[in-house]
Amino acid sequence: xxxxxxxxxxxxxxxxxxxxxxxxxxxxxxxxxxxxxxxxxxxxxxxxxxxxxxxxxxxxxxxxxxxxxxxxxxxxxxxxxxxxxxxxxxxxxxxxxxxxxxxxxxxxxxxxxxxxxxxxxxxxxxxxxxxxxxxxxxxxxxxxxxxxxxxxxxxxxxxxxxxxxxxxxxxxxxxxxxxxxxxxxxxxxxxxxxxxxxxxxxxxxxxxxxxxxxxxxxxxxxxxxxxxxxxxxxxxxxxxxxxxxxxxxxxxxxxxxxxxxxxxxxxxxxxxxxxxxxxxxxxxxxxxxxxxxxxxxxxxxxxxxxxxxxxxxxxxxxxxxxxxxxxxxxxxxxxxxxxxxxxxxxxxxxxxxxxxxxxxxxxxxxxxxxxxx
Amino acid sequence: xxxxxxxxxxxxxxxxxxxxxxxxxxxxxxxxxxxxxxxxxxxxxxxxxxxxxxxxxxxxxxxxxxxxxxxxxxxxxxxxxxxxxxxxxxxxxxxxxxxxxxxxxxxxxxxxxxxxxxxxxxxxxxxxxxxxxxxxxxxxxxxxxxxxxxxxxxxxxxxxxxxxxxxxxxxxxxxxxxxxxxxxxxxxxxxxxxxxxxxxxxxxxxxxxxxxxxxxxxxxxxxxxxxxxxxxxxxxxxxxxxxxxxxxxxxxxxxxxxxxxxxxxxxxxxxxxxxxxxxxxxxxxxxxxxxxxxxxxxxxxxxxxxxxxxxxxxxxxxxxxxxxxxxxxxxxxxxxxxxxxxxxxxxxxxxxxxxxxxxxxxxxxxxxxxxxx
Numbered sequence: 001x002x003x004x005x006x007x008x009x010x011x012x013x014x015x016x017x018x019x020x021x022x023x024x025x026x027x028x029x030x031x032x033x034x035x036x037x038x039x040x041x042x043x044x045x046x047x048x049x050x051x052x053x054x055x056x057x058x059x060x061x062x063x064x065x066x067x068x069x070x071x072x073x074x075x076x077x078x079x080x081x082x083x084x085x086x087x088x089x090x091x092x093x094x095x096x097x098x099x100x101x102x103x104x105x106x107x108x109x110x111x112x113x114x115x116x117x118x119x120x121x122x123x124x125x126x127x128x129x130x131x132x133x134x135x136x137x138x139x140x141x142x143x144x145x146x147x148x149x150x151x152x153x154x155x156x157x158x159x160x161x162x163x164x165x166x167x168x169x170x171x172x173x174x175x176x177x178x179x180x181x182x183x184x185x186x187x188x189x190x191x192x193x194x195x196x197x198x199x200x201x202x203x204x205x206x207x208x209x210x211x212x213x214x215x216x217x218x219x220x221x222x223x224x225x226x227x228x229x230x231x232x233x234x235x236x237x238x239x240x241x242x243x244x245x246x247x248x249x250x251x252x253x254x255x256x257x258x259x260x261x262x263x264x265x266x267x268x269x270x271x272x273x274x275x276x277x278x279x280x281x282x283x284x285x286x287x288x289x290x291x292x293x294x295x296x297x298x299x300x301x302x303x304x305x306x307x308x309x310x311x312x313x314x315x316x317x318x319x320x321x322x323x324x325x326x327x328x329x330x331x332x333x334x335x336x337x338x339x340x341x342x343x344x345x346x347x348x349x350x351x352x353x354x355x356x357x358x359x360x361x362x363x364x365x366x367x368x369x370x371x372x373x
Numbered sequence: 374x375x376x377x378x379x380x381x382x383x384x385x386x387x388x389x390x391x392x393x394x395x396x397x398x399x400x401x402x403x404x405x406x407x408x409x410x411x412x413x414x415x416x417x418x419x420x421x422x423x424x425x426x427x428x429x430x431x432x433x434x435x436x437x438x439x440x441x442x443x444x445x446x447x448x449x450x451x452x453x454x455x456x457x458x459x460x461x462x463x464x465x466x467x468x469x470x471x472x473x474x475x476x477x478x479x480x481x482x483x484x485x486x487x488x489x490x491x492x493x494x495x496x497x498x499x500x501x502x503x504x505x506x507x508x509x510x511x512x513x514x515x516x517x518x519x520x521x522x523x524x525x526x527x528x529x530x531x532x533x534x535x536x537x538x539x540x541x542x543x544x545x546x547x548x549x550x551x552x553x554x555x556x557x558x559x560x561x562x563x564x565x566x567x568x569x570x571x572x573x574x575x576x577x578x579x580x581x582x583x584x585x586x587x588x589x590x591x592x593x594x595x596x597x598x599x600x601x602x603x604x605x606x607x608x609x610x611x612x613x614x615x616x617x618x619x620x621x622x623x624x625x626x627x628x629x630x631x632x633x634x635x636x637x638x639x640x641x642x643x644x645x646x647x648x649x650x651x652x653x654x655x656x657x658x659x660x661x662x663x664x665x666x667x668x669x670x671x672x673x674x675x676x677x678x679x680x681x682x683x684x685x686x687x688x689x690x691x692x693x694x695x696x697x698x699x700x701x702x703x704x705x706x707x708x709x710x711x712x713x714x715x716x717x718x719x720x721x722x723x724x725x726x727x728x729x730x731x732x733x734x735x736x737x738x739x740x741x742x743x744x745x746x
Contacts, residue, residue, distance in 0.1 A: 123586060137683065137743065141720070143584050172580060182581030185573050190592040195659025196624050197566045200558050200617050202662045207545060208555030211516050212666045213496060218591045219563040220666065223659035231653040235635050242632040248569050249629060252622050255565055259615040262608050280604040286568025286596035289575045293585045293593065310510065316699035318708075323696060326689030335691075335710045347514070370510065 003148050003173045008161035011065035012036060015087070017079055019050035022095045022122065023070030024134035027054040029167045032136055038064065042071075050131040063087065066159050068120075069094040073232050077105035084113040091156040093120045093163075097183065098236035099147045099176035118160045119147030119176055121183075122169060137168065144169035147176045177240075184240035189248065191222055191230060192241070198223035214336075251285075254278055304333050305357030309348045310370040311337070321348070321369065328363040330356050376521050376546045381534035384438035385409060388460070390452055392423035395468045395495065396443030397507035400427040402540045405509055411437065415444075423504040436460065439532050441493075442467040446605050450478035457486040464529040466493040466536075470556065471609035472520045472549035491533045492520030492549055494556075495542060510541065517542035520549045550613075557613035562621065564595055564603060565614070571596035587709075624658075627651055677706050678730030682721045683743040684710070694721070694742065701736040703729050 014030050016023045019041040027050055031037055037056030041047035047058045067083040069076055073096040080102070083092045096102055099119045106114060122144045144164035148157060157173070164171045174182065198220040201209055234241055258275035311317050318337075325332060334351035352360055364371055387403050389396045392414040400423055404410055410429030414420035420431045440456040442449055446469040453475070456465045469475055472492045479487060495517045517537035521530060530546070537544045547555065571593040574582055607614055631648035684690050691710075698705060707724035725733055737744055 123584065140683070143586075145584065172583060174580060178578070178580065182577065182584050185577055185581060186585045186589045189573060190570050190589040192625075192628055192655070193566045193570045194588075194592050195656050196621050196628075197563050198660075198662035199624060199655070199658035200562060200620060200662060201665050202658060204555065204558055204665070205551070207547060207551065208558060209665050210545060210667055211496065211518065211555050212559045213515075215567075215595045216559045216563045217666060218594045219567050220659070220663050221591045222588045223656075223663040225656060225660075227653040227656040227660065230656045231649050234632065234652050235649055238632040238635040242629055244573050245625065245629050245632065247573060249622065249625050251569050251572060252565075252618065252625065255569075256615055256618050256622060259607065259611040259618065262611040276604050276608055279607050280600040282565070282572070283568050283596075283598060283600040283603045285572035285575060286593070287571075287598075287600065289571035289573060290593050290596040292574050292577070292582045293590060294583055310513070314704070316702075318705060319692065319695035319697075319699035322692035322694070324692075326692035329689075331687070332691060332710065335708070337705065337708045 001154060003146075003152075003154070003157055006154055006157050006161060008165045008171075009158045010035065010162040010166055011091075011159045013061060013064045014038075014066045014068060014163070015040065015061050015064040015083075015090070016050075016056070016068045016070060017041070017083065018070035018072075019046050019131050020070060020072075021129050021131070021133050021138070022124070023068065024050040024053060024131040025124070025136065025138040026068055026070065026095075026122075026163065026167065027056050028134055028136035029139070030163065031055050033166050046131055050134070053131060053134060061087075064090045066090060066163065067092045068163070073098065073236055077102045077109075080117060081106060081109055081111045084111060084116060088113065091116050091118060091153075091159045093118045093160045095120055095122055096236070097121055097123075097233050099145075099179045100240075101180075101236050103147075103149065103176045114149070115151045115153045116156050118152060118156045119145075119179070120160055120164070121145040121147070121179060122164065122167065139164070140168035142169050143172050145172045145174055145179050147174055147179050149175065180237050180240040181243075184237055184244050188234060188237055188241045189244045191225060192234075192245065193248070194220050194223040195225075251282060255282055304351035305354040307350045307352065307357060307361060307364070307371055309350060309364060311348050318348075321364075324364060324367045324369070325350070325360065328360065330360050330363075374527060376519075376525075376527070376530055379527050379530050379534060381538045381544075382531045383408065383535040383539055384464075384532045386434060386437045387411075387439045387441060387536070388413065388434050388437040388456075388463070389423075389429070389441045389443060390414070390456065391443035391445075392419050392504050393443060393445075394502050394504070394506050394511070395497070396441065397423040397426060397504040398497070398509065398511040399441055399443065399468075399495075399536065399540065400429050401507055401509035402512070403536065404428050406539050419504055423507070426504060426507060434460075437463045439463060439536070440465045441536070446471065446609055450475045450482075453490060454479060454482055454484045457484060457489060461486065464489050464491060464526075464532045466491045466533045468493050468495055469609070470494055470496075470606050472518075472552045473613075474553075474609050476520075476522065476549045487522070488524045488526045489529050491525060491529045492518075492552070493533055493537070494518040494520070494552060495537065495540065512537070513541035515542050516545050518545045518547055518552050518555075520547055520552050522548065553610050553613040554616075557610055557617045561607060561610055561614045562617045564598060565607075565618065566621070567593050567596040568598075624655060628655055677724035678727040680723045680725070680730060680734060680737070680744060682723060682737060684721050691721075694737075697737060697740045697742070698723070698733065701733065703733050703736075 013036045015038045016027050017040045031054040038061040039056045051058045067090050069079045076096045122139050124138045124142050258278040261275045336349045386409040388411045390413045404427040411434040412429045424431050440463050442452045449469045495512050497511045497515050631651040634648045709722045
């Protein structure tokens with residue numbers, strides 16, 4: 001049976017080791033489902049807080065069905081190995097954001113019972129950390145990657161899938177290598193690009209950063225991320241990230257060479273027509289990659305129709321606007337509110353299915369809204 | 374008198390050459406102010422459409438106060454030179470998104486009357502092009518850079534400032550070089566970074582792009598841009614863009630070297646502690662650059678409190694939510710709606726001033742909304 005066909009089954013007795021944001025959020029999900037829950041953490045007060053929040057007990061269980069290792073990534077492999085030995089009939093999973101390095105460490109250590117280990121990566125946000133920030137709905141609608149190897153038992157995958165589905169996640173089954181290569185491209189490399197672009201703003205004059213528009217804001221939003229967390233993540237996925245970054249660096253070299261050949265020429269003429277083709281080619285390759293990002297609800301990418309509404313900067317205006325949209329029975333796909341430099345008016349970008357765009361424009365105009373389109 | 378102290382004065386007779394999106398939008402602004410408007414375009418039907426939209430006349434005026442050159446960037450310098458000669462008492466401005474190359478071309482050509490030329494760059498979006506997409510409010514709240522040299526007349530700057538302010542823009546006065554260096558860092562380099570990151574998604578398996586979250590979506594949003602337009606922009610600002618990109622490339626090399634030294638070691642040990650410091654340093658430099666981007670209303674950057682609300686994916690929900698927010702008298706600073714992979718629920722991120730965050734949480738919870746925070 002392929003892993004993708006395995007039916008989820010909810011474990012009955014779960015032991016969660018590590019009661020930070022992710023571990024405690026998983027505990028909240030399981031408690032809600034009536035699972036018998038035990039908790040452990042290096043910090044006794046941390047574990048006690050998680051127990052208070054979830055209704056679980058701080059103790060070492062006799063025979064859990066599943067052990068969830070939700071410790072910091074640098075000790076995850078060691079804690080998994082201990083759990084496999086301590087609980088010889090339990091399935092063990094983890095939540096670390098890199099997977100191949102953990103598997104390599106377990107294999108290298110000659111750990112027994114690897115058929116009972118299933119890697120996991122619930123891809124949920126972490127604006128805050130710690131048990132106190134935990135939420136039972138943290139994983140809703142988020143991907144939860146389950147990683148498997150040739151030796152992984154189907155029954156083990158079924159239990160981990162059960163937890164992920166109870167959390168409202170969308171399960172994706174990959175090999176550790178596939179997972180790490182995927183997150184290198186869709187998460188780790190974008191993080192580095194955002195940081196490098198943002199770093200160039202450090203020494204700009206005030207008058208230059210004042211020209212920042214929505215483009216640079218979007219590109220650099222994640223540059224506000226935590227350096228310690230990201231150092232662990234990047235170091236744990238070093239080979240896959242380096243592979244993608246070398247391709248980025250090679251494209252970047254081509255762009256710099258093209259720009260240098262287009263620089264001011266003594267004659268004022270353009271002497272390198274091939275350079276323009278290089279620049280156009282790079283932007284076009286970006287178009288093609290961008291088109292592959294899935295749209296809403298995991299569906300195929302789709303270009304929504306965009307309508308820009310000018311919103312006076314006073315309370316209640318958005319309520320009035322969305323009432324008007326709601327009464328028209330139109331569903332918004334995406335929306336972004338932007339305040340431009342020095343403006344006393346907000347620009348709200350509404351994305352809707354192309355088929356209803358004209359109707360929405362008519363409705364909003366009739367209600368007195370000022371539109372761009 | 375410094376250029377920044379010059380008082381704006383609205384011209385009385387304006388000739389707009391080039392009636393695309395930007396030229397026609399400027400015409401709409403001026404027509405609304407009762408300015409006597411003449412229009413010209415290489416395409417007679419394009420000019421006629423702009424005249425119909427704005428109420429201007431397609432003709433060559435006797436003695437305009439101001440000529441606005443809004444042609445494609447590659448012919449802008451030539452059209453400016455002709456306008457300075459044809460209208461010897463008029464001020465001439467343009468709207469091209471790169472400025473030093475135009476000035477260099479005019480100087481090299483020995484053009485007379487450069488004291489009457491003032492560079493301009495209204496930084497407005499261009500989702501659609503052509504006169505038909507023009508809007509009188511296109512420039513509202515957007516920066517309009519005015520570029521000057523030592524020979525530029527104060528009276529000339531006053532007229533261009535008059536147009537920019539009539540359009541609702543925020544005027545920034547810079548030298549052509551300062552402008553080009555600023556847009557290289559805050560616009561052109563972010564564009565290239567977005568394209569290069571997006572290009573790496575082209576050959577990913579479907580299961581990998583399915584893991585795309587909000588981070589990669591933000592970083593690559595502008596990768597959907599038009600290759601032809603961007604080739605002109607990048608080629609026109611080649612030296613300034615190359616300078617910033619060389620710094621990015623050098624940072625990128627350091628990151629790749631650090632990752633390679635962290636790659637799987639035979640012993641499993643980390644052999645390069647300095648490599649982790651490099652990674653943390655790069656993320657930290659990004660933090661510092663990101664902190665410099667101005668917040669709402671051009672004020673100093675500020676970290677808003679963020680509240681995440683889960684929104685059922687049906688029409689009318691946003692209206693209900695924003696009514697609740699509006700009735701509480703709370704002003705939203707930013708908002709972003711995200712739909713995660715496969716989810717039937719949207720995640721709406723509300724940013725508010727930290728002082729009102731607790732109140733907003735209380736209000737929304739009381740009204741039955743499901744919050745993350």
